Structure formats: structure tokens, C-alpha cells
Amino acid sequence: MTVHIKIPPPWHIPEHQMTPESLYWNRRQILRTMGCTGLGIAGLLAGCRSSEEIEQQIKQRARTLPRLQAPRNEAFTLDRPMTEERVASRYNNFYEFSSAKHDVWELAKFQSEPWKVEISGLVHRPQTLDIDDIRRLMPLEERHYRFRCVEAWAMAVPWIGFPMRALLDRVEPMDSARFVRLTTLHFQEGKTSLFRQYPWPYTEGLSMAEAMNELTLLAVGIYGHTLPPQHGAPLRLVTPWKYGFKSVKSIVRIEFTETQPATFWNTLAPHEYDFLANVNPNVPHPRWSQAVERMLGTDERRATLLYNGYGAYVAQLYQG
Ligand SMILES: Nc1nc2c(c(=O)[nH]1)N[C@H]1C(S)=C(S)[C@@H](COP(=O)(O)O)O[C@H]1N2
Numbered sequence: 001m002t003v004h005i006k007i008p009p010p011w012h013i014p015e016h017q018m019t020p021e022s023l024y025w026n027r028r029q030i031l032r033t034m035g036c037t038g039l040g041i042a043g044l045l046a047g048c049r050s051s052e053e054i055e056q057q058i059k060q061r062a063r064t065l066p067r068l069q070a071p072r073n074e075a076f077t078l079d080r081p082m083t084e085e086r087v088a089s090r091y092n093n094f095y096e097f098s099s100a101k102h103d104v105w106e107l108a109k110f111q112s113e114p115w116k117v118e119i120s121g122l123v124h125r126p127q128t129l130d131i132d133d134i135r136r137l138m139p140l141e142e143r144h145y146r147f148r149c150v151e152a153w154a155m156a157v158p159w160i161g162f163p164m165r166a167l168l169d170r171v172e173p174m175d176s177a178r179f180v181r182l183t184t185l186h187f188q189e190g191k192t193s194l195f196r197q198y199p200w201p202y203t204e205g206l207s208m209a210e211a212m213n214e215l216t217l218l219a220v221g222i223y224g225h226t227l228p229p230q231h232g233a234p235l236r237l238v239t240p241w242k243y244g245f246k247s248v249k250s251i252v253r254i255e256f257t258e259t260q261p262a263t264f265w266n267t268l269a270p271h272e273y274d275f276l277a278n279v280n281p282n283v284p285h286p287r288w289s290q291a292v293e294r295m296l297g298t299d300e301r302r303a304t305l306l307y308n309g310y311g312a313y314v315a316q317l318y319q320g
């Protein structure tokens, strides 16, 4: 799984290729011209299906996922209705497979079992764990969290996972560890030529203090079953006070480092995606305001909250 990829400096990448939303709209326009609005490329390939037919297909797939039960952690409650599974599981960001959110559920096809996660770098007990071991050894719980993408859409979902801190206790990071870097599987297939020059595999990072925070979850399930591929099976990060791009999917490596790791979006467009990426209504993104968010499914508009409303847990991390 060694990666020999030449990372092009950002100025080698044409501006339109760094613009997820414009890519998205270009594709919508093409689809509209062809009379298949709302179905995505997968819809075109399979012939245009109705929204109900697509929903049935997604539901059928979800039913094949192993059930996963864990005690609910009541400390985390929602201030809004939970997003329905049929909505959350068909509107995804997973650029390895598609730039259109509506067809990720169908294009993200990969084997997530068996799956190994390597934990390495500045730790006293480096180890490689099978996803089965992780589910067995870690203290699983269900948490209802808000989730906010930098593109201003939001959802509220029931994750099943464990505090990242529990994993750190197991591997014992050294005193010299100051950051943690999480890496997605380097998916070779299914990548469109448009994205070939991106700095794959997708990586993200946290400071040690952030990784240790009570909110920081490694998720293995959602809506009472294991994660479906489109949500990042079998293991993904969840940091609800940060924009969604921090929550790296389909993790194969967790490394402890002394210096701040390079991350995928920050490498591509540092002025648009900073390392911290804390939700903040007062810091507009260069291409869209962050003052308001839109809930998936209901289209309800809500004022964006600082730290996505989780300041009580994390504000002290950023003082001074
Ligand atoms: N490997 C990988 N992880 C990723 C992404 C991605 O493109 N590739 N997109 C991120 C972004 S921008 C968001 S908003 C969330 C979306 O998670 P969801 O599709 O499960 O709602 O995944 C994040 N994790």
C-alpha cells in the first residue's frame, strides 16, 4: 500500500478542478439536458430510474449490512429532527468515487471485510488490528451528532463508534507525538481521470489534544448497522465541531507524528480548507457564506453555531 504519487503543486491544478460545487453544477447541467435530473451518472448508466426505485435499491443494500447494537450515550442529544437514513445514505461526499453526491451510494463499491488498520508512528505499542478486533475490543456506543459540511449542508445522525481516546489508551502514544494522521485506503479503481492528479490517498489530521477530546469518535456504524460503503466503511472519523471534510472515511492507517501532517484538501486548496476547519459562522469560505446551514431532507435553514454547537466540549482547545 506504499504510495508513489507525485503531488502536483496547487498551481498545476486548473482552478475549475479544485471547485467541487462547480464540477457538481456542470454535471447537473449535462444531466438536465439529457432529461435525467437528479439521478447522477449511475442513473444514466442504468437508465433513468424514479426516486422511489433508487430509494428501494439503497434500502435493500442497507438491509444486507450486519446489525450493530450499542448502548446509547444520552449525553449527546439533538436540537433538531434526526435526518432520515434514506436521505443521509444517498447524498454523500466521497471523491474517490464521484464528485456528484447523488451517485456515491452506487459507485462506492469495495470490499470492506476483511479490513486491517495499521496504527504506527510515535507509539509505544504499534499494531495492526482487524476491523473485527476493533469492533470487539473497543467500547462501542451510539451517539447522536450534528454534522456540518463546509458546503453548508448539514445532517443529524446516529453514529455507532468509540471514543478515539480508547484506541490511544491501547497503543500508548509517545510524549513526542503531537499530531495524528489518518489515511483512507488508496482506491485505485473507480477514479475518474479528472481526479487522477489529486494527492491520493485522502488523508486528514488532528492535534493530539483534539484526538483525545471526548467528542472525537471513530465510527464503525450508523442507523443500527455497520457503515455502508458510501459513509466510509468500515471505519471513519467523526469530529462534529469541525467541517465534514475532516471526517476521513475508510481508514487503513492511523499514524502519530511530531509535525502537523499534510492533509488532502489543505494540500489542494489551502486558502479554502484550513487544517483546523472548525465550524465558525463568522469566517466565510471564499466561495460561500457560513452563516446559515441547510438541513438535508427538510431543507430547513438554521443559523450556523460556533463549533457547530459543541463549544462546551472544545472551545478550551482553541484559547490563545
Ligand atoms: N476518503 C474520503 N473521506 C471523506 C471525503 C472524501 O471525499 N473522501 N469527503 C469528506 C466530506 S467533504 C464530507 S462532508 C464527509 C461526508 O460524509 P457522508 O457522505 O458520510 O455524509 O466525508 C468526508 N470524508
Ligand SMILES: [Mo]
Pocket (backbone or CB within 6 Å): 093, 148, 149, 150, 151, 243, 244, 245
Ligand atoms: Mo464536506
